[in-house]
Amino acid sequence: MREGSLEAPVRHPVDWRNPDFHDEDLLDAEMRRVFDVCHGCRRCFNLCDSFPRLFDLVDHAPSEGLDTVDSKDFARVVEACTLCDMCFLTKCPYVPPHPFNLDFPHLMLRYRAVRARKVGVPLAVDQMTRTDRNGRLAGKVASLVNWATSTSNKATRGVMETVAGIDAAARLPKFHGRTFVMRARDDPPALNPAGPAAGRKAVFYATCFVNYNNPAIGLAAQSILAHNGVETAVAYPGCCGMPQLEQGRIAQVVEKAGLVARHLGGWIDRGYDVVALVPSCALMLKAEWPHLVPADHPDRAAVERLSRATFDIAEYIVDIAQKEGLAPGLRPLPGGVTLHVACHARAQNMGRKAAEMLRLIPKDAEGGKMGPADLKVVERCSGHGGSWGIMKGNFDTALKIGKPVAAQAVKNATHFVASECPLAGDHIRQGMERLDPARAAAVEQLHPVEIFARAYGL
Structure with missing residues (x-):
């Protein structure tokens, strides 16, 4: 053999x-x-x-x-x-x-x-997987929750470590009172009718993380597409089920797949592309759901159709650049970028789309694009692993696994450190803080799409 x-x-x-x-x-x-x-x-x-x-x-x-x-x-x-x-x-x-x-x-x-x-699933872990409930409740008292979950709050984090098993040193996502869905509804960006991609329509699948924890990623993506003439909308029928998948609750994931696929199917009917804002969620829509939803399931056709209609955000921007060309206005961002290619972005088999996107940014006034000296790409596991990396007993191991990525980011000494996975980005920065606190304090840690929006001045 x-x-x-x-x-x-x-x-x-x-x-x-x-x-x-x-x-x-x-x-x-x-x-x-x-x-x-x-x-x-x-x-x-x-x-x-x-x-x-x-x-x-x-x-x-x-x-x-x-x-x-x-x-x-x-x-x-x-x-x-x-x-x-x-x-x-x-x-x-x-x-x-x-x-x-x-x-x-x-x-x-x-x-x-x-x-x-x-x-069954341990109670504390089960409660963490309920991202929609947690996001809605935490958003009502976001300032209090963010204070309680800060690593500087030794008392509350000590209790969380004892009761929930979450390592007191692990940085946790912040919550926002106004979700991405709310902000997009109340203050949508102005559409550029002369943009090169005019005629395209895209609906953002907000994802639980962007909706509740980091609306800035969604706002940056929406502003980029609007500037390029893409009519956008935001939809969030519920979580993709990745937290439940990690715990082996396949039936719950299939139920979520049906709910989301039916909802987004209405947008596809109206000619909208579906754009997911976090690679793990894009992977679920594109690949994991079709492997989990049985062939005889009533939502099977909707899941397959959604899989074919879904883009990762960086993939979608690169697609516009290749087919219609991008709207003018990109300007240099001095200092360079260290880009971590997230594992779930790699698992989509689409290539290094975030790197392709960032290389569209000029590196100088003459219009030369970002090259290897300006964009340092790191294609290795950050060590975070979703909810796994924040747990007591795992956090130090997660930092050890991600140490080569953090060490490379320190060595690169770029102004920006970016990861397509927001959780991985935070984790890399924590690794940098342990290796070189001064270097970690000097970097700006953003999502690649936020960097691209900044290059547009949006």
Whole structure:
């Protein structure tokens, strides 16, 4: 048998309604089959903490083989997986169509689904996954919540660490009383009817993070598209379900997929493209939902249609640049940018669209574009991993995994540090603070689309 596959990866649907999917004996047999292949290969040793944990289990077993590893210890491997998909998409030579048929992330998802059905999800974690409820409630008392969750508030963060297991040193997102949906409704940007992309229509899928935690990203994106002549609207029927996916609650994710797909389907009917503002959410709409929603589900057609109509925000701006050309007005932003390419942006198989977008910014008055000296691209895991990286026991490991990214950002000494994933951006900055507090204080940490809007003077 050949070593590795030469074909492009092919992902199979997740057969989560099959009774065998939740059979613990069958799951254990599949875990051992896959882990044995991983143990013999070890190409993924530096991707995340799952693989070092697996290899340590095998190396420290009495037989130094998987046969003497206790199945209960597999939980440590599963807990470290952040469902980033990088092993499947970039490292593993044994993914389908190879006969070994490995899909490590979806195997970790299966384990979590079995565990969630058997013992449930811990209460504190379950409460964190309720992003829409949390966003609505926290927004009503945003100043109080932001004060209580600040890392400088030792008393309240100590309580959160004890009660909820959230590391007291982990920086948490801020909340806003006025969401992106509210701001876009009350103060929409002026449409440039002479913009090169006039005639395009785009509806922003606000995402829970941009809507409740960082409306500035959405406002920047909306202003860029309006300046280029794109008629925009904002819709937010609910969270994409990524927090529930991380906990193995597949049925809840499918329910959310149907709700969002039906709502956004009305916009697609009216000729709107769908633009997602956070890569994890774009990945859910484009790729994860079609693998999770069964073929006979009543919302299957709507989910497939939404998948085809969805763009990541950087992808959409680059698409305008390539097809219609961008509106004039971009100006240099001195100091350079360190850009972290988020794993869930890479998993969309669209190329480095944020880097392509930022290279459209002139580096000087003569109009030369950003080159390698001005835009430093880092394509490596930040270590954050969604809700995983903020938990007690994980936070220091998350910083360790992301240390090469933080070290590169310190070395680059650029004015801006940017990540397509806002949570990763904050995490990288925390890593920089531990390496070089003065350098970290000197950088401006923004989303790439905010930098692009600033280059337009918007």
